[in-house]
Amino acid sequence: MSTIGLQHYLFISALLFSLGIVCVLTRRHAVAILIGIELILNSASLNMIAFSRFGQGNIQGSVFVLFIIVLAAAEAVVALAMILALQKRMKTIEVDKTNSLKG
Amino acid sequence: MTLVDLIFYLVAVITVASAAYAVFTRNIVRAVFSLLGTFLGVAALYGFLSADFIAVIQILVYVGGILVLMLFAVMLTSNIETTSSSNRSGGWFLGLLAGTSILIILGTLALKTPWKQTEPSAYSPTTASLGHELLGGALLPFELLSIVLLGVVIGGVVIARFGRKESDT
Numbered sequence: 591m592s593t594i595g596l597q598h599y600l601f602i603s604a605l606l607f608s609l610g611i612v613c614v615l616t617r618r619h620a621v622a623i624l625i626g627i628e629l630i631l632n633s634a635s636l637n638m639i640a641f642s643r644f645g646q647g648n649i650q651g652s653v654f655v656l657f658i659i660v661l662a663a664a665e666a667v668v669a670l671a672m673i674l675a676l677q678k679r680m681k682t683i684e685v686d687k688t689n690s691l692k693g
Numbered sequence: 694m695t696l697v698d699l700i701f702y703l704v705a706v707i708t709v710a711s712a713a714y715a716v717f718t719r720n721i722v723r724a725v726f727s728l729l730g731t732f733l734g735v736a737a738l739y740g741f742l743s744a745d746f747i748a749v750i751q752i753l754v755y756v757g758g759i760l761v762l763m764l765f766a767v768m769l770t771s772n773i774e775t776t777s778s779s780n781r782s783g784g785w786f787l788g789l790l791a792g793t794s795i796l797i798i799l800g801t802l803a804l805k806t807p808w809k810q811t812e813p814s815a816y817s818p819t820t821a822s823l824g825h826e827l828l829g830g831a832l833l834p835f836e837l838l839s840i841v842l843l844g845v846v847i848g849g850v851v852i853a854r855f856g857r858k859e860s861d862t
Contacts, residue, residue: 593694593695593698594697594698594701594741595810596808596810597803597804597808598701598705599738599742600799600802600803600804601800601803601804602705602708602709602738603799603803604795604796604799604800604802604803605709605712605796605800606708606709606712606731606735607795607796607799608792608793608795608796608799609709609712609713609716609792610712610716611788611791611792611795612716612788612789612791612792613715613716615784615787615788615791615792616784616785616788616789617716619721621721621725621763621766621767621770622721622724624763625715625716625724625725625728625763626716628728628755628759629712629715629716629731632731632732632735632755635735635747636735636738636739639738639739639742639744639747640742642744643742643743643744643813644808644810644811644813645809645810645811646811649819649822649823649826650826651744652744652746652747652819652823652826653823653826653827653831655744655747656747656750656823656827657834657838659747659750659751659754659755660754660838660841660842661838661841662754662755662759663754663758663759664841664842664845666758666759666762666763667762667845667846667849668845668848668849668852670762670763670765670766670849671848671849671850671852671853672852673766673770674766674769674770674853675852675853675855677769677770683770
C-alpha cells in the first residue's frame with residue numbers, strides 16, 4: 591500500500607507556488623516573470639487534481655484544471671505578443687526599464 | 694516504502710529542482726529549458742493522481758505549446774550574445790522574504806491540517822466522464838472558453854502587429 595497522501599501533493603504545490611512568487615517578484619526579464627506565473631498556475635492545478643483524487647473523487651477537479659490550462663495558454667499568447675511589441679518599441683524587455691507611458 | 698513511492702519522490706525532486714533552477718539561474722534560455730522538467734514532472738504527478746487525460750493535455754499544451762512559444766520570444770527579443778546576463782534580477786531580499794513566508798504558511802497549512810480524506814479509488818480512465826461533464830454541467834463555460842480563445846487569437850495578432858507598425862513609421 592502506498593504511503594503517499596494528500597499532504598505530499600499539497601507540499602509540492604506549496605513549493606512550486608512560492609518559487610513562482612519569488613520568480614515574479616525578483617526577475618526583471620519579462621519572459622522570466624511569465625515563467626513564474628506558469629509555475630503558480632501549475633501549482634494551483636496540482637492542488638485541484640489532488641483534492642479531487644483524495645476527496646470525493648469526482649471529475650470536477652479535472653474540468654477545472656482543463657479550463658486553467660486553456661486560460662494559461664491564452665495568457666501566454668497575449669503576454670508574448672505584448673513582449674514582442676515591447677521589444678519593438680522600447681528596444682528592451684526588462685520591466686524596470688520600460689517606464690515611459692508614451693513614446 | 695514501495696517502488697511506487699520511490700518513483701513519486703524522484704518525480705517530486707525533479708519537478709521542484711528544475712523549477713528552482715528556472716527561478717534562480719541567470720540565463721533565460723536555460724530557465725526556459727529547465728521549465729521542461731517542471732512541466733513533465735507535473736504531468737507525471739497528474740498520472741500518479743489518476744488524471745490521465747489532464748496529464749496528456751499538460752504535455753501537449755505546456756511542453757508543446759507554451760514552452761516553444763517562450764523560446765521563440767526569448768530568441769526573438771534577447772541579444773543572444775549577451776544571454777549569460779540576460780536574466781538579471783533585483784529586490785532579492787524582499788522577494789525571498791515573501792516567498793519563504795508564503796512557503797511556511799502554505800507548508801504548515803498543508804501538513805498540519807487534518808484533511809478529511811477518503812481512500813482513493815482504483816486507477817480508471819477519466820476521459821469519458823470528463824467529456825460527459827464538459828458537454829453536460831460545464832457546457833456554458835466550455836462554450837465561453839471558445840469565445841475567449843477567438844479573442845486571444847485576434848488580440849495576439851493585433852498587439853504584435855501594432856508594435857511593428859509603430860517602429861516602422
